[in-house]
Amino acid sequence: MQETETEFGWKTETEFGTSHQGRPGAVLPGGTEPEPVLFDMGSSAYFRKTSDWWVYDGGTLRAPRAAALRGACSCGWRGTALYPVDWQEVAAEGPDVYDTQGPRDDWKRHIADVEHQAVPVPEDVAALLGRLRERLDVLSADAPLAALRVVAALEHTTGEAAEAAVYAVRGDDQSWDAVATALGLTEPDARTRLHRYARRY
Incomplete structure (x- = not known):
């Protein structure tokens, strides 16, 4: 079975490449991170895997309903601050417009920490x-x-x-x-x- 995963949406302008790409991460009511969701792309041999936060609405693809968002990075870092999801607002505005600035700001602070720990360029x-x-x-x-x-x-x-x-x-x-x-x-x-x-x- 072939799989592809949705790319992380936030990228740095540094040489960190794919090590530190960020996105809003879904958090379930118990505080855990949901497993990626698989869905059929129309062929029995090809499935897509995604962790996009907006699929965890309790209905889409039978995914569980997320209670909050947090900053997430491809390196494995997860933000500690949780931002409750207003699913009515998501439905009204669409996930592309919904405000995820809080998780993004936390991810930016994570990137600043990574840059601080890295060896400085003269x-x-x-x-x-x-x-x-x-x-x-x-x-x-x-x-x-x-x-x-x-x-x-x-x-x-x-x-x-x-x-x-x-x-x-x-x-x-x-x-x-x-x-x-x-x-x-x-x-x-x-x-x-x-x-x-x-x-x-």
Whole structure:
């Protein structure tokens, strides 16, 4: 049986990627998180799996009725603050319009904590990256082929630097938990990223 899961809707503008994507998470009256809901996509061999909060209305797909929402992150983090769901308002406005700002603000604070725990990017490098991004934006519009050459050169340079950095990290014999925290990633994503960098060439 094949399954697909609804993507988390809130994404960061950082390098954290899929490690830290957020969404409003449904909470049942007892305080537990409901299991994902499966529904048939029209083929006996293909089912879709979703944890979208609005399916837990007590009727849709025979899902249980959620009492509240909280911030949820793909890394496994869950917010502690609960925001009661007004299902009459959901029905009147639609789930896309319903106010989920509370859970989103909590998730943003979680992301701020992740960034705080991650190893800082040196200020001069951050400034250089900012200027490079601005220059590439202009170059992409004015001279796109030149921009592509620059991107290729950057890929080569960053690839070599990444490979050297991976071997240095492995030589330090740091735990995967420490590496993941420093990179702002989950441990599986940190392992995948370092493995990809080490095998780049």
